[in-house]
Amino acid sequence: MRPSRFDDTGRRQPTSERWDTRRLNPPNPLWGSNGVAFGPDGRLYVAQFLAGQISAVDPAGGDVEVVVPMDSPVQSPDDLAFGTDGSMYIADLVPGRVWRRSPQGEYTLVSDEVKVPNGITCVGDRLFVNEMKMNGRLLELFPEGGDPVVLTEGLAFGNAMQLGPDGCLYYPHMISNQVWRIPPDGGVPEVVAEDVHDPVAVRFDKGGVLNVLSRGPEGFVTRIDLHGTGSRSLVTSGVVGLDNAAFDAENRMFVSSFASGGITEMHPDGRTRQLVPRGLDGPYGVTIDLGGTVYAADHYRVARPEASDGGEPGGVTTEALLIFTHGITADGGLLHLTSQFGNVQTYDPVRRTTRVRATGLGQPLGLAVRVDGALVVAETGAGRIIAIDEDDTVTVLTEGLEHPVDVAFDAEQRCYVSDDRLGAVLRIDDGQAVPVAEGLGAPQGLAVRGDELFTVDTEHRRLWAVSLTTGECGIDAEDLAVGVPPGIVRRAEPALFAHGGPGMAGQFAGLAVDPDGSLVLSANGEGTVLRLSPPRSGT
DSSP states (O other), X not given: OOOOSSOTTSOOXXXXXXXXXXXXXXXXXXXXXXXXXXXXXXXXXXXXXXXXXXXXXXXXXXXXXXXXXXXXXXXXXXXXXXOTTSOXXXXXXXXTEEEEEOTTSOEEEEESOOSSEXXXXXXXXXXXXXXXSEEEEEEEXXXXXXXXXXXXXXXXXXXXXXXXXXXXXXXXXXXXXXXXXXXXXXXXXXXXXXXXXXXXXXEEOTTSOEEEEEOSTTOEEEEEOTTTTOOEEXXXXXXXXXXXXXXXXXXXXXXXXXXXXXXXXXXXXXXXXXXXXXXXXXXXXXXXXXXXXXXXXXXSXXXXXXXXXXXXXXXXXXXXXXXXXXXXXXXXXXXXXXXXXXXXXXXXXXXXXXEEEEOSOSSEEEEEEOTTSOEEEEEGGGTEXXXXXXTOOEEEEEOOOSOEEEEEEOTTOXXXXXXXXXXXXXXXXXXXXXXXXXXXXXXXXXXXXXXXXXXXXXXXXXXXXXXXTTOOEEEEEBOOOOSSOTTOXXXXXXXXXXXXEEOOOOOOOOEEEOTTSOEXXXXXXXXXXXXXXXXXXXX
């Protein structure tokens, strides 16, 4: 079996005496894929922002090896480039740092003076980086020491950039849908392309044609022959959420996807071949509607993991590219969503419309629908539970909690809350939090099935079952692929916000109950959704 991002053997399976467990989709080898660059060894190096790690991919067979692990000094790599001596330079977006990793694996801080660094490129021995923010800068940095030099300011969200055949640096303005260029020694920046669809990266192929990648759902690449005929064409790849690209010595184009990970070879006519399979970046929250459709909140999108007709793991379909989706619950034909960056919204999959329900909240995460139609939300960062009624009025149900992450209701409409710092599940009685079960490690996803409550423990990788009548608590499943991979030392979470923009959202392993009595669970360590079903009679 192919190794997963959670298990080098690829053979890890959850164990349970009570449930039959199976994956709805295959494990995702990468935690999303962002900046890519070929290294001196011919492998393609892939920055994984959400994981805080960098992997090397063999372009022949697609084998993946972690090179910069999660517990390195690098917190949130979004792009990378190689110098002439084989050093890897890394844009560490959230803390605002640029690192050098030597060929021997030693890390040196190049600069902590760049705000939200993203696009990074080497020109010989020179190093350039830009800022992904409004009024961002493009700077030259000096790994051997010296103050940064600002080439230009006023970037409307810079991103992946490259030296062009004319000797200028090319870079996108993501917000204004433009491509600009400037000489490496400075000068007056110049617009070279306008009305480019959601540009996220600029890359020149070996023939000097400019390829501008789109971050949208269609997987557009705009090809502009700037230094030849001047022609411009639009190619559709179908790769949702393109992020970056690299060309090998044979001029083959390999693209990454922030939305679904993987590495895909893309031909000039838009045909694709998966080198590293795409899948789920998270997932975070999960839910299932009355028709049995499973939805996963996958940070950059809402996705549908779907097992094949034979019960084998199937594919993952993007329902909607809804950026920063973490909590999710189905309600009739609607989906209610939270973003840890402060928003709650309602999405209609039929009409494909979104209604904002609340903004400016303190890291809202898990949510549930009360019998009166109100949304009850764990406002994790504020330590409270709130309700949002049909008129979008927000009411505080209880506050002063440690770190509430999910909520669920029983048949009598009693509200339960999981707290992954207290290691407990609480019940809200008249605004007061009463412990129901303690010593549960780090309980996150929460669901009620009949007179039992279930929660996902991301510390010990267990599913706990709690009787709501007797209070008895037991382990229902173990060896779940949740949380960080085994052997990784947990470090402090990167900041939730960076210079006024989104930073790094915390992981969340969600849980939901299917109307048929099964459970669906976010195995966010490997990028799958698990279905736990009661054993069939006679087995």
